[in-house]
Amino acid sequence: MKQKRFILAENELPRQWYNIQADMKNKPLPLLNPATKEPLSAEDLAHIFAAECAKQELDQEHAWIDIPEEVLERYKYYRSTPLVRAYALEEALGTPAHIYFKNESVNPLGSHKVNSAIPQCYYCKQEGVTNVTTETGAGQWGAALSYAAKTFGLECAVYQVKISMQQKPYRSSIMRTFGATVTGSPSMSTRAGKDIITADPNHPGSLGTAISEAVELATTTPNCKYTLGSVMSHVSLHQTIIGLEAEKQMAMAGEYPDMIIACFGGGSNFGGLAFPFMRHTILEGKKTDFIAAEPASCPKLTKGKFEYDFGDTAGYTPLLPMYTLGHTFKPANIHAGGLRYHGAGTIVSQLLKDGYMRGVDIPQLESFDAGMLFARTEGIIPAPESCHAIAATIREALKCKEKGEEKVILFNLSGHGLIDMTAYDSFLNGDLVNYTPEL
8 A cells, every 4th residue: 555644753843944044145135114215124123023023034144943842832733744645646647747745734724824823923922912913815824823812812803805705704703713803804994994995995805905904903002013924034934844844754755856836825835845945956956946836817926026015005014025016906806815915025036036936827717627636636625725736736747747757746735625615616616717917
């Protein structure tokens, strides 16, 4: 019988996160104060984020950051997550490629997001913070943060993208179950939300609008900090627990990936899987093809411009050096709500600029075709976001079939789709369409 699953013992779990900034030949450009255009310090960022997260955000010196013991104990509730050889998918495709996936869907929250929610809430608690705010798209991050906040005794307020809240009502129910307050964005509860609704009464919401509202609430509420589920460097840092585990598990399987693939919204799950492997490319010249799979309707990596831009719609955040479609970009109402973001994180943007990785855009219908095939072969219904990674994997596996190449492909299954069945219903009923943005 073939062995498909590789799981690490408790004493094999990584005890440090990997900070790729320390090893990058070209460091990410600094974050800028939008008023003065001067680089921001950790002290500046600490007005919004937990002080330790602000410090990690700008750390370009230390390659390894210790994981606090209390965070490690929380990780042990669900880590390690399995590395799985997708034999059934390989057989269905008739490919000589070896396909592996890191299954981040098996933790109690159903996605990789909790890997950063736990340390962010831990650092807030250590600092004496009592309230946290955030934004969320499809709701995976909002659910993860709501759980982590309750775990550490913090009050949590979540602004969820309005269209995603309508498409996935049970995600907001999960957040409320964990004690969070959930508001659809844009809303009339903040100045930013009111301005957005006044300009466009039918605005469906975006991660940019939700970030504006969450940041405004954090900066106007005593003893409150803003937390973020993607884009920022400290979030990708926390997510490297994924790739560090996968490195050890691939060694257990006796293989090393020729390609590493993950879906891409702001960069957290892509960076989490890719960065630990990418250090071997940077430091040793190891040849690996790193592929970020984004939606064709929100193609910042493949069609965006590298420039300084705001991370939110209202312009509350620092200016970030990134590939962007513009902070006022209004994405189409695709069901992969976690990928509907206008920009890419600063680390990923620099790595893309330097040629260490590439982006591919996936139409919505192709992504669901891929998710259906994966569900019918591997028995897991993937989140619409993860379907993009699966679609990119299938593209590469079929190229291997055409060329007769036995390559090793590793992708990240960032979450399950069991709360996304309205999206699958729409697909099965023939109601979904592809979107091409006007840029």
